[in-house]
Amino acid sequence: MIYALTRLTPDDGKGISGAWVMTHFREIASGDVETDTEPQTPTVGWQILLESPRHWYRTSPITEILEEEETEEGLHITFKTENSIYSWRAFR
Numbered sequence: 001m002i003y004a005l006t007r008l009t010p011d012d013g014k015g016i017s018g019a020w021v022m023t024h025f026r027e028i029a030s031g032d033v034e035t036d037t038e039p040q041t042p043t044v045g046w047q048i049l050l051e052s053p054r055h056w057y058r059t060s061p062i063t064e065i066l067e068e069e070e071t072e073e074g075l076h077i078t079f080k081t082e083n084s085i086y087s088w089r090a091f092r
Helices: none
Strands: 001-009 015-020 021-027 031-034 048-050 055-057 062-070 073-081 085-091
Touching: 001 048, 015 048, 015 055
Parallel strands: none
Antiparallel strands: 001 015, 001 085, 021 031, 021 048, 048 055, 062 073, 073 085
């Protein structure tokens, strides 16, 4: 799967396109970091790290899923973090 992420608010165009790897991660009570590569979509309570061969992009913790839509191209999810709103896409 190929991923794209664009920050909508603030509207600064930051993000990544053509990412090949998506990893979920979060701090746990002990201060350690828990990672998970199984979830295929952004998940509330987790941060996501998207990586391509030349670039990576990381969000702050996801606080709310605002919209989810499946199309012929793939899946589109709009979500909110602590201080931003993102458009995330997974292409088939």
